[in-house]
Amino acid sequence: MKQLTKIFKTFNFDKEAQEQNEMILDMVYELAMNEIIEKEQDWDEEGAHFDPSTKKVSYPSGMMDLYKKCQQNDLFSIIVPEKYDGFGLSYTLWNAVIELMARASLAFSMFFPSQGLNIEIINNFGTPEAKEKYLPLLASGDAIGAMAFSEPNAGSDISAVTTKAEKEGDSYYLTGNKIWLSHGGAAGTYITFAVTDKTAGPKGLSAFIVDPKIAGSNMEVVGIEHKMGLHGSITSSMSLDRAEVPKENLLGKENDGFRLILGSLASSRIGIAAQAVGISETALQESINYSLQRSQFGRPIGKHQAISFMLADMATRVHQSRLLYLNTAQMKHVGANTQIESSMAKYWATEMAQKVTYDAVQIHGGYGYSQDYAVSRLFRDARVLTIYEGTSEMQKTIISRGALSRAQK
Ligand SMILES: Cc1cc2nc3c(=O)[nH]c(=O)nc-3n(C[C@H](O)[C@H](O)[C@H](O)COP(=O)(O)OP(=O)(O)OC[C@H]3O[C@@H](n4cnc5c(N)ncnc54)[C@H](O)[C@@H]3O)c2cc1C
Numbered sequence: 001m002k003q004l005t006k007i008f009k010t011f012n013f014d015k016e017a018q019e020q021n022e023m024i025l026d027m028v029y030e031l032a033m034n035e036i037i038e039k040e041q042d043w044d045e046e047g048a049h050f051d052p053s054t055k056k057v058s059y060p061s062g063m064m065d066l067y068k069k070c071q072q073n074d075l076f077s078i079i080v081p082e083k084y085d086g087f088g089l090s091y092t093l094w095n096a097v098i099e100l101m102a103r104a105s106l107a108f109s110m111f112f113p114s115q116g117l118n119i120e121i122i123n124n125f126g127t128p129e130a131k132e133k134y135l136p137l138l139a140s141g142d143a144i145g146a147m148a149f150s151e152p153n154a155g156s157d158i159s160a161v162t163t164k165a166e167k168e169g170d171s172y173y174l175t176g177n178k179i180w181l182s183h184g185g186a187a188g189t190y191i192t193f194a195v196t197d198k199t200a201g202p203k204g205l206s207a208f209i210v211d212p213k214i215a216g217s218n219m220e221v222v223g224i225e226h227k228m229g230l231h232g233s234i235t236s237s238m239s240l241d242r243a244e245v246p247k248e249n250l251l252g253k254e255n256d257g258f259r260l261i262l263g264s265l266a267s268s269r270i271g272i273a274a275q276a277v278g279i280s281e282t283a284l285q286e287s288i289n290y291s292l293q294r295s296q297f298g299r300p301i302g303k304h305q306a307i308s309f310m311l312a313d314m315a316t317r318v319h320q321s322r323l324l325y326l327n328t329a330q331m332k333h334v335g336a337n338t339q340i341e342s343s344m345a346k347y348w349a350t351e352m353a354q355k356v357t358y359d360a361v362q363i364h365g366g367y368g369y370s371q372d373y374a375v376s377r378l379f380r381d382a383r384v385l386t387i388y389e390g391t392s393e394m395q396k397t398i399i400s401r402g403a404l405s406r407a408q409k
Contacts, residue, residue, distance in 0.1 A: 004096060004322070011326045014090045014333070021093050027073060028097050032104035036066055040105040043232030044377050050185075050224040050236070057185035057221055057234050067111060070141060077139035080119055084135035091267070095274040095329040099322070102278025106381040107232030109278065110182055111144065113271030113389070118145025118189050121251060121264050122209065129248040130209055134189055143188025147268075148178040148210065148238065149261070156394050158193065159202040159258055163240060165194035172196075172208065172250070173242040174215075177222075180388075184236030185221035188212065193257050200255065207257030208245045215243035229380030265389065266342035267332060272389045273325035273342075273349035276382070277318060280353045283360035283378045284314045290364055307363055314356045321349035340402035347395035350385035357382040 080086020101109035163176025197204030291302030361368035
């Protein structure tokens, strides 16, 4: 924690809020490392639930009690403007909070990046009615924010969505199938895309806020994924069958949804980089502790150069990725376009997490392969980081296009 606060200070130019920022980070650290981390193993074993008869989903036992603690401590209001019941604080702080949450539990930290993206998109592109209605709900955490982009045939190529939106009177009616929805069935707002002009390709897509209270039974969970890791987090598929979306819930202009969402993803990608740093920091700390306590050939394994050099590499990688995400968040805080830097941070930090969690298992030897040791879970959980919010290959595509276009200027 000391390391994060020390570095955070060097990035935090929001001097007026310095004291408040540090108070929030201390509080989050206590919550994450004293309460959330203790539950993580049980959540991993229990997993999320889906009841096919009621079509209801639920998080593992005790997760929502800790979610309520985050609500009581106003954690979801950090980046919400004051006008909508938020604190209007920096993206730097928001992402440092995500890192701390992911240190305790990657599954629990899943509540944060998608909340941030919902807040940002609604604040930037929502109608005045949508802002008034949804931003306070997202700030208090009474609504969990979800993103419903992926479809069976639209993954990396999200412009290939086939969900259609038909306008009738003052509403749109959405029909289609969405998959891989984090918090699907539990969320209060879903940012989604649908085809409003099927002759125009990506320029015929519009973005909407789907409100399950309005959509009712025309939007339902079909099932949940049984994943390699991240068991505590709900990942659903959902069907929309003429789900109503009032025109006030259109984001930006009709047929401008693709540009709008693609631009906004840069922001949540910083959060995924922060998640990667969080889980890697824990893998590093577990490895340091184990290498001091486990002896072979008459001395702690950490005193063997091969292991100590592995720890040196891990510590350096985590530090480097932390600098990368904090710097990108700070750029965003001062209003710079971070499209390319966000992809760099996401790509670099999530690939780093693969190496660090892999080495953590290696340092633990056979015990690292046992479910009884946290590192085996960290290794499984971290695997998703290079896939969701755009795969590493898609990030490299964005970075290389950006580098080429900058070189031409
Ligand atoms: C746990 C979890 C949670 C998720 N949560 C959400 C969520 O909340 N909301 C949501 O909308 N989605 C979510 N997703 C979906 C996720 O964003 C997609 O899985 C991801 O974008 C990749 O799409 P895909 O799985 O269809 O893979 P594909 O697009 O089929 O890709 C398969 C492989 O091909 C590569 N590839 C594809 N196109 C190219 C190309 N042009 N050049 C080079 N390589 C390429 C990819 O990099 C990948 O290696 C989640 C996924 C998981 C696993």
